[in-house]
Amino acid sequence: MEGQLLVLLGHRADPVPQTIKDRLVGDGTLQALTADAAGDLLLLEATLRRESAETLERIDDAQRRVTTTRSATRPDVGALQRAVDEHTGAVWELENARALAEDLRDFVIGLDPPSGPLRAAADGWRLSPDVPAQVVVFDDETTFLTLDPRRATATGLGVFALDGVEEWGWAWRRDGDDDDLSSALQPDRCGQWVLGYLPATQEVYAVLRGAGVPTRIWLLARNFARDTAHAVLDELAPRMAHPNSLIAAAGTVHAASLWRDREPTVPLTDSMFRDVGVPADEGDLR
Numbered sequence: 001m002e003g004q005l006l007v008l009l010g011h012r013a014d015p016v017p018q019t020i021k022d023r024l025v026g027d028g029t030l031q032a033l034t035a036d037a038a039g040d041l042l043l044l045e046a047t048l049r050r051e052s053a054e055t056l057e058r059i060d061d062a063q064r065r066v067t068t069t070r071s072a073t074r075p076d077v078g079a080l081q082r083a084v085d086e087h088t089g090a091v092w093e094l095e096n097a098r099a100l101a102e103d104l105r106d107f108v109i110g111l112d113p114p115s116g117p118l119r120a121a122a123d124g125w126r127l128s129p130d131v132p133a134q135v136v137v138f139d140d141e142t143t144f145l146t147l148d149p150r151r152a153t154a155t156g157l158g159v160f161a162l163d164g165v166e167e168w169g170w171a172w173r174r175d176g177d178d179d180d181l182s183s184a185l186q187p188d189r190c191g192q193w194v195l196g197y198l199p200a201t202q203e204v205y206a207v208l209r210g211a212g213v214p215t216r217i218w219l220l221a222r223n224f225a226r227d228t229a230h231a232v233l234d235e236l237a238p239r240m241a242h243p244n245s246l247i248a249a250a251g252t253v254h255a256a257s258l259w260r261d262r263e264p265t266v267p268l269t270d271s272m273f274r275d276v277g278v279p280a281d282e283g284d285l286r
Contacts, residue, residue, distance in 0.1 A: 007037050007111060014111055020044070020104055038117045041108060045121075046190070048101040049179055055094040062087035124243030129175035132247065134254045136219040141207070144217045150200040164196035164205065168233045169240040174247060177208060193246045195236070197229045204229055204253050206246055218246075220253045232256045 005016040005024065016024065024033060024044060034040055065083040069075050105125045113119040131137055138144040145152040145160055153163035173191035192210030197203070202224050208216040224232075236249050 007041075009111060009113055017103060017107055019100055020107060023100065038113075038121075041104065042117060042121055045101055045104050048097050048104070049190075052094055052097045052101070053179055055090050055097065058090045059087060059094065062090060120239065120242040124173070124245065124248065127244040127247045129177075129244060129247060131218070132250045132254070134220075135250055138217040138219070139214070141215050141217060144205075144219075148201060151198050151203070162196065162198070162205075162207065163200060164198045166194050166196040168195045168237045170194050170209070172206065172240050172246040172249065173243055175244055177210065177213075177246075178243075191240065191245065195233060195246075195249060197224070197226070197233065199226055202226070202229075204233070206250070218250065220250050221257045224253075224257065228256070 005021045006013045007016060020041075024040060062083050066080065066087060069080040069083060105121075108118055109122045109125055111118065111122070113122060141162065145162070151163060152160040155161050171191035172193035172195055174193060177192050178190045192208055192213065194207050194209055196205050196207065198205065202222065203219060204221040204224050206218040206220060208214075232253060233249075236245075236252060239245050239248065242248070
């Protein structure tokens with residue numbers, strides 16, 4: 001296996017695909033390999049998302065220049081050609097970055113890591129970012145509050161806002177919502193969703209509060225007693241940074257609501273949640 005880059009997990013040695021190896025090793029200017037294989041792979045995935053977001057902005061800028069130049073009374077042919085070339089090149093770069101990110105995710109999922117950050121990432125990437133069937137979606141906060149005024153509190157300025165408890169983090173993740181540039185530039189806080197609980201209505205919700213994106217609200221569950229909601233959300237909070245953590249949280253909250261109705265005497269943490277305290281095999285790159 002001379003010349004190959006391997007991920008060592010326990011007694012296994014999995015060769016890194018050539019396209020991913022080329023990017024990991026490169027010329028040393030983009031990303032330096034470390035002894036932490038999980039960290040290297042996850043950093044590369046975050047870097048590819050950031051590059052995709054930056055490239056999307058370049059595509060939008062080039063498209064605006066193409067439109068503006070074409071609509072001029074006397075179009076500058078040279079400027080138009082430069083804008084078209086930049087647009088074409090950026091589209092090619094975007095396609096390549098997204099394809100490499102998808103290959104990297106498939107590789108990590110295929111490793112089937114037993115625990116640790118790679119396991120958390122693989123589990124998250126397996127999830128569909130589509131809205132779960134049990135979730136009720138509201139396209140804006142005003143509609144959500146109007147349908148049940150108990151959800152609202154006055155701000156003192158004649159404006160009403162969600163009267164929720166939001167103490168479980170402000171960076172819950174969902175593929176597609178993590179991919180704008182403001183999120184991609186903050187790898188430690190790349191999610192834009194907030195989980196909350198409304199005591200007045202006993203509801204668990206999620207709200208999208210991203211820079212430059214319209215507010216959306218997901219109603220995750222109803223009839224959740226305060227203690228139950230806090231127990232479930234407290235258990236979920238450490239997983240906020242995992243890919244598609246919002247989707248996983250929605251599923252767990254829904255399962256908790258079903259379990260609550262069927263087996264109210266069984267502690268949720270003993271019966272529903274995977275042990276997050278097991279030793280993590282984070283792998284090694286050689």
